[in-house]
Amino acid sequence: MIDLPGLRTHIAEAGAAAMVWGVNDCCLFVADWVRIATALDPAVEWRGGYVDRRGAMRLLRRRGGLLAVVSAALDDLGLPRTDDPLTGDVGVVTATIAVRRGRTIVSPVAAIRIGRLWAVKGAAGMVGADLETIAAWRIVPNE
Secondary structure, three states, X not given: OOOHHHHXXXXXXXXXXXXXXXXXXXXXXXXXXXXXXHOOOOOOOOOXXXXXXXXXXXXXXXXXXXXXXXHHHHHHOOOOEOOOOOOOXXXXXXXXXXXXXXXXXXXXXXXEEXXXXXXXXXXXXXXXXXXXXXXXXXXXXXX
């Protein structure tokens, strides 16, 4: 069973902290939750591998994009995929990441499921929204 107080604490703390690439960004927000819930770190291979947006995008491009990176990390941990994410599960979703010159920029981002919404860490802070799920993994706590 998911430690809901631990999940609430993680979301509150990550939401209160500034978004910092390589420390508290959308991917590490999710990876940190997986580590808290399972004692396994899906980001061990790329923690410390970038310190800014440019470095993060370079790392993702070299490894096939966000979905490929997240899929490899979570599949390697043995987390099962799910088509019915529950609170505490993690995923890759489609979200608006910016508006430039009147155009909405949509991109895959890492997220944590909270009820019927996905929690996403971004530059503007924590957002909870009903977003399109690209892929999701069940969090199986390490007991």
